[in-house]
Each structure stands twice: as structure tokens, then as C-alpha cells.
Amino acid sequence: MNYKMIIHMLGQVSLFEAMFMILPLAVSVIYREPDGFAYLATMAACALFGLLSMRIKIKDRTIYVREGLVIVSLSWIILSIFGSLPFFISGDIPHFPDALFETASGFTTTGSSILTDVEALSKSNLFWRSFTHWIGGMGVLVFILAFLPMKAGGAGMRIMRAESPGPSVSKLVPKVKTTAMILYSIYLSLTVFQIILLLCAGTPLFDSLTLTFGSAGTGGFAIKNDSLAGYTGLQQSIVTAAMILFGINFNVYYLLLRKRASQAFRLTEVRVYLAVIAVSVLLITVNVIPMFPSFYEAFHHAAFQVASIITTTGFSTADFNAWPPLSQTILVILMFIGACAGSTGGGIKVSRIILLLKGVRKEILMTCHPRSVKKLKMDGHTVSHEVIRSINAFIIIYAVIFVVSLLIISLDSMDLVTNFTAVAATLNNIGPGLNAVGPCGNFSSFSDLSKFVLMFDMLAGRLELMPMLILFVPSTWKK
Amino acid sequence: MNIIIVGCGKVGSTLADQLSSEDNDVTVIDKDYSAVQTLSDKYDIMGIAGSGIDHNILREAGVENADLLIAVTGSDERNLLCCLIAKKAGNCQTIARVRSPEFNHQIHYIKEELGLAMIINPEYAAAQEISRILGFPSAIKIETFAKGRVEILKFRVPIGSVLNDLKISEITTKLRCGEVLVCTVERGEQVTIPDGNFIIKEKDVVSIVASPKKAKQFFKRINIQTNQVKDTIIIGGGKITFYLTDLLLSMGIDVKIIEMNRARCEKLSELLPRATVICGDGVNKELLMEEGLAKADSFVTLTDMDEENILLSLFAKSKNDNMNIITKINSIDFDEVINNLDLDSIIYPKHVTSENIVRFARAMKNSLGSNVETLHHLVDNKVEALEFCIRENAPVLNIPLEKLNLKSDLLIGCINRNGTIITPKGQDMLMLGDTVVVITTNKGLNDIKDILKD
DSSP, X not given: OOHHHHHHHHHHHHHHXXXXXXXXXXXXXXXXXXXXXXXXXXXXXXXXXXHHHHTSOOSOOOOOHHHHHHHHHHXXXXXXXXXXXXXXXXXXXXXXXXXXXXXXXXXXXXXXXXXXXXGGSOHHHHHHHHHHHHHHHHOHHHHHHHHSOOOOHHHHHHHHHXXXXXXXXXXXXSOHXXXXXXXXXXXXXXXHHHHHHHHHTTOOHHHHHHHHHHHHTTXXXXXXXXTTTTSOHHHHHHHHHHHHHHXXXXXXXXXXXXXXXXXXXXXXXXXXXXXXXXXHHHHHHHHHGGGSSSHHHHHHHHHHHHHHHHTTOOOOSSOGGGSOHHHHHHHHHHHXXXXXXXXXXXXXXXXXXXXXXXXXXXXXXXXXXXXXXXXXXXXXXXXXXXXXXXXXXXXXXXXXXXXXXXXXXXXXXXXXXXXXXXXXXXXXXXXXXXXXXXXXXXXXXXXXXXXXXXXXXXXXXXXXXXXXXXXXXXXXGOO | OEEEEEOOSHHHHHHHHHHHHTTOEEEEEESOHHHHHHHHHHSSOEEEESOTTOHHHHHHTTGGGOSEEEEOOSOHHHHHHHHHHXXXXXXXXXXXXXXXXXXXXXXXXXXXXXXXXXXXXXXXXXXXXXXXXXXXXXSSEXXXXXXXXXXXXXXXXXXXXXXXXXXXXXXXXXXXXXXXXXXXXXXXXXXXOOOTTOXXXXXXXXXXXXXXXXXXXXXXXXXXXXXXXXXXXXXXXXXXXXXXXXXHHHTXXXXXXXXXXXXXXXXXXXXOTTSEEEESOTXXXXXXXXXXXXXXXXXXXXXXXXXXXXXXXXXXXHHOTTSEEEEEOOOOTTHHHHXXXXXXXXXXXXXXXXXXXXXXXXXXXHHTTOOEEEEEEOSTTSXXXXXXXXXXXXXXXXXXXXXXXXXXXXXXXXXXXXXXXXXXXXXXXXXXXXXXXXXXXXXXXXXXXXXXXX
16 A cells, blocks of 8 residues: 555645635635635645645655545545535534535535525635535546646546546546546536526626536535525526536537537437436426426426436425425436436436446346347447446445445434435435425434434445445555 | 557557657557556556457547557457558558568568558567677677667676776776766666766676777777677577578578477478578477587577576576577566576567567657657666757757756767767767767657756
8 A cells, every 4th residue: 555645645635625715715805704714724724734745755656446546535535624624613514523514515516414504604605615516526636637747647547537427437538637637628618608607697696606516516505595496497497407418428528529429419328318307307397287387387397306316416496395206206216317427417327227227138138048148238339247247336335335324324213215315315416305304404403423424425426436435445554 | 649559468568658658649459358448547548449450449549630550469460451441541650560471571562562651570670689689799788879880788797897896987097998988787676877986896787888899899808709609509499580590590690499399390491491400399408418508609598488488598508608698588577587687688579579669659759840860778668768860959059068957867878970979078069960879767858958957
């Protein structure tokens, strides 16, 4: 285990976090809030840790798979700890586990909150809370890979693979650095585009920024207690479209940029993703028509909720807790499906679901024709056995984590629906669940133990399980 | 530069390593998914699993924008076809590895007609390398620059040599020989580019730069014989043996081949009537002694097994210390261990191949704006010797060398001015039209200006 290199990378992460905090600091200056000092103190702490770790002399710069995974998971833990300090120091969230929960939920783009009154937070804290979504959406280490002048070699790819969601992460171009740069440019341009659209729709600047951060990272922290219910129909529609776009595999945008549109639209994953959205919206619309004055209203809210849940954002315009069971069930199923691989969304990922279903069909065929030989194909390519195996393993680990988490948090004696959807909402990085943790509720009533379990679920969900699990394997830490 | 490598074998991976670390955009293609996966995990490259002769796969690898395609799969026909398709699809330069002797005599015809930039035959390249060593046997390895006028010679300081405990600055005066520039010293795993105060020890591996005449004088003074060998024994009758024997016979060296397989022996004696072909097991001590191992000038082990080659060479060394021994090693993973053994010269055919290709790729980059004329790897990729041409606007023009702010671990080996070789001293200047050989452990120098500190 190359501890020096791990600490070196963690130091770099904390330096970058200090840099990111310049923005909320600026907000506090603009709104003349005393919270600026909390940010200054945190930045100082980050910088101190960063600079100290930079002083370590490194002889051996090799990073193996193990180190790559540990770097990723520890980076995210460090990010969450440092990121929670401003909330804690400023006194907006006085209980430290709560502050940590809120920040972990931010960076992992979950959007589950322990706050009962969001509007009581200072502007700078609200801004930072949303901005963590934007940082977490594409990943911090990918950011570092894109902008730090270093020769990453193969190590870069390992880190990127661990941090980017999806069953088989591939590069867009041969170099990791260029790939990371392209991804961030796409991400940034889409973000700016959404901000401009929201501004044109008459949203105040602060609201446009925070809403955009929330939807770009598919996070879900809003700055109002009623999430997005108070905004106009047009503003809500812009966010709906934006969420769907950020849930699409970023390869599509790259292909579009390279003027290979036909190839982009032929990707099975994107087609299935859009089809699932269409069917779900249709079913829910029909199901909730009686609750709304017009068909259009029903469609509008159904579309928003479906987009919000499948992309694992977690904004809401209506309290779907009060919706009929069919709609609720569809939404819970969408929670598990999640967005496309290679997007900023969470969940199991559409491509995994497709391959799993194809695998099931193959198994059934094998029972009818035991000697038949069949290879799974996707987008014209044969899917290797390795990928299938890793997806199967993913699902099993996913189920185990789910069950164990559910068991631990049921100690708090909440009802089963609350517990079930709380785990689903955190492990899939969505945000709100149903009942007590529904769009109008929050996670504050859980005990600290449950909060830590849910925090683990958020991180495990965002980093696709393995990096978090490897922390618990003793042989990881052997020299 | 955008480079596509088809085939992820040993040569393919060495190339991927080398070319990607030199800031090229490298994409590898191989039919074996796991080979592609391992390679793209290890280096900063993109991997595509699929057939290199599939037009769609090549397009996916970006053949339209590629500058160079290197086909190094196991099959000659596949490599040639891959280059043909790439040529038509993307109009890039192509390099194919073609190893079958069937093609050997028509290689130029194929290259011209199919429009390939380079065809490399690993066995032939290795044979050439060996024949060069046997032609000037004391030097372990020879690289030529300035169209053969300058040579870098690498040799191991023998036990009890006059060079032992000698300061580098004292070499010329103590030995009363012409100017000889020591460029690298390997001691164990460590490689140094020494200054005048460095003290040479026995068993060090030293590289020197000198013109052939001065080099001959130098070796005479340190008591290492430099004449071409008279005869050689080759163990193993593979493809390298065939090419090597052909080359050696034309140089007037007697060749004795020991090969186990009867049919192969007959084939060899048919193809090489002037060589002595002996059918027998090379790992048989009595046979070796019977065939005159103790009296032979040189000994080349070219069997398929690395272990056998090493053991045979060590045995030969113990029987006849004055002999020139060349060992072929296929695996490059344990070169540190192998270098510690007291083997004279080691040939890594895979290295020779990839080195030739990297040299070509560099030369191509050269035409895209860099300035490297030739490139050699000296100490298994740790040190590079590069030849630059001094053009107008070069920031080093007409400045005495001692005033140049050179990078550390870098040495100017020699200056070639209109055919005269100058061993550079502090007062010498680089002039327009000169070519210089720069020896350095810094990798990826592209232009003469890169020798200066940033």
C-alpha cells in the first residue's frame, strides 16, 4: 500500500476544496454575512492539511488498483468532513453528524436533508450546499485529472474508473487528461446554458445558480422548503428538461460534438432511458389526472417527478406522498433504475439493467436449449464475460448493502415504507423517499447511527460500491 | 501524434508504453479483451477490443485522424492487410511486422507496392544487431550516429582492468589515447551520466563516444581486443540463426550451428551450404566441447528458452573467458536480474523491434516540427542518445558550451561538423548545420532547445 501517494492525493483534494470555497466566500461578502469567517477558517484548515501533505517526499509514485480505489473513497470522505465544517462553525447546523450528513448528501448528489427549515440557512451556506452537488456530479478527482499538470499514466484511468459511474467506463480519447477535460467542458457548458435559460425565464440569479447546480449534479437540494413547488411552470419545465439531459450518457454529447449524431442516437442505453421516461410519465399522468385541474397540469407534474427520480435528482413540485399507490410504486422502481452510465446521475444505471435483463433472457433460452451458445450483445459489440460478471456481482453487493442498512436503521422504529425508501433514496443518491422522508419530510428524525449508515450508503452509491467496501477489507491496509 | 497499435503482444505493449509516455495519443486494438483491458489500465492509452482488419473497428479507433498505424499482431498476412485497410481508410503512415522468411526476399517489393512506410522483421533486426557486435566484439553494444561516423560503444570493465579506480578526467592522460568521452556508467541498477570526477570501478558498464579510429586505440590501451571474430558457434536453428548465419558468412566468419531437430538441420544446410550444421542437443556438455567450444572465438545462444540460453552462456564463459558471448533473451521483465549476471552481450529481439519502430515514430514527429534525427536507447530505456540537427534560430547557436544552461543528467556527446567529429569541450560552439549527439536520462526531448533548462 503506497500510503505516501494516498496522502499526497488527499492533500491535493483538500487544496482543491479550499479553492472551491472561494465561491461561497464571495457570496457571503456580497450578502454581508458573518458566515464568511466560517469559510475562511475551513479554507485555512484545508490549505494547512494540503500543504503539509505536499511536504511528504514521494519516491514511488505507482498507484495500483487498490490504491486507486482507496484514494477515491478517502477523498470523498475527506471532502465531506471538510465540507461540513462551514455549516458546523457558522452554527447553522449545530449538531456535527447532521452537518456531515448534509454535506455527504451534497457531494454524493443525493439531496437528502436533515433540515426542517431550509430557508433559515444563510445565503452562503445555501450556495455551498448546492455547489457541493455540482462538484460531486462529475467528481473531484476527475476535475483534478483535468486541470492538474501531471502525468497520470495508467493510474489516472484507475481513478477515473473508480469515480465515474457505469459498468464499463471508457475513454473518449486516448488520454485521461483530455477525456477529463472534455467531460468537464461539456458539463460546464450545459450548466451555463441552463443558468441562462433560467435567468431568461425570470428566475433571480441566486435561485438560477443554486437550482442549476442541483440539477446539473442531479443532486436535489433546493433553497426553498417546498423544493420547486413555488416556481412558475416555465421554470419547472426548464429544470425538467435539464435533469433529463444531465441523466444522459455524456458520450452522446461528445458524439454530437464530433458530428456523429446518427451514432449518438443509436445508443441502446439512451433509447431505453428515454423510453422508460416516456412510459412512466404516461402511466403516472393517467393515474393522477383526478388530482389536478387539467390534463396538462397532471402531465407537467408527472414529467417533473419522473425526471427528478429517474435521474436521481430529487427535486419535487408536488407531494407525491399523496399520490395513488401505482404512481408511487412506479417512482420507487425508477429510483432503482437510475440514470445512464457516464452521466452525473446515480442508481443502478440503465445499461446495467439492460444487460441484466438480456442475461435473464439468455438464461431462460439456455434452459430450453441447454447446448445453445449465445453471446450478449450491446450496440453491436459483444459484451465480455468480465463485464457481465462484474454487473452480477454489483447487484448482489447492492442487495446485501441494502438489506444490512435496512436492518440497522429499523432500530429507530420508523415504519417499513419510510425505512425502505430512506435506504433506496440514499443508496441511489436520490434524496426524498416516501412517508416520513417524503418530499415534505426530512431525515432529521433518524438516530446518529442511522445517519452514519445512510451516509455510508450515499458514498457507496455514488462511488458504485467497490471503493467504499474495500476500506473494510484488512488486506487493503497491509504495507 | 495519433498512433494506432494493432496487437497487444510484447512488442505492442512496449510500443504503447514508450509512445504514450512521449505524449502521443495512442489507441491499441486487439482481439483479446483482457489484453486490451490490462494495457489500457497500465498506460494512458485507449483500448478497443476487436479485429484490426475490421474497417469499423479501425474507424472506431479513429483511423481517419491517425498519423501512424503499427500492425504487430502474430500473423504477417493480418498485419499487411491491416496496413492496407488503414492506408485506404485514413491515409496514414503504416508499419507492419512481417517475420516469415517467405516474404523476406520480396520485402522491398511488398513495401513499395502496398505503400507501407516500414516493414520490420524482428528476427532479421536482431540478427543484424548480433552481427554488428561480432564485427567489433569487445564492445557489448554499438550504436552509430552521423551516418556511421560516430559510435557509442558499451562495454563492461573487466576485472583487474587499468580503468579500475580511475577518475574520468584522467583517462586521456593516463592511457595516452585520443579523446574519449564517457557518457554513461551503469553500476548495478543505477545509471549515471558522470562528470570528470567520477571514478570508474571494475564490472561497471561504461558507454563511450568516439570515432571508430580513436575507439580502437582506446580499447588497445585498456587491453581489450577489437578484431572481428573468426568463427562462431550458434545454438538453436531458428529464424534469427538463419538470418544471422547469412550475414556472418558474408562477413567472412565461419559459422557452426547446433540444432536438435533433424528436419530443421536439413533445411538449414540446404539454405546455407557454407555453414556447418550439427544435429544435436545444444545442452549437451560433451557435444559442445567436442565441437570446440573451448577454442571458439564467439558463442551465440539463440534457443527458444531464455533459461537455456543463460545457462549455456554462463557455461561457455566458464570454459573460455576470452570468448565473445551473445545471449538472446525473450522476456524483458527480469532484465535487472539478468544484467547482474556476468553475460557479455544480451539481445532482446522484442526491444530491437520496438526500438526501430519508436525511432521511426520519432522521426515522423520530427517532420511534424521536432528535430530528432536518430534516437537510441542505451541502458534498457533508461538513457537515450539523440542526434539533433542545428538549424537557424536554435537558441544554442554560437554560444560556448560552458555558457549554456544545460539540464542536469544531460551530456553533449559529440559534434559532427561537415563530416569531422569533434569531441566537445567547454569552449566549443554549436554552429549552423552541425549535428550533435545528446545523451540524457531525460525522456522525450523533441528539439535541440529542450536541452536547456526551462
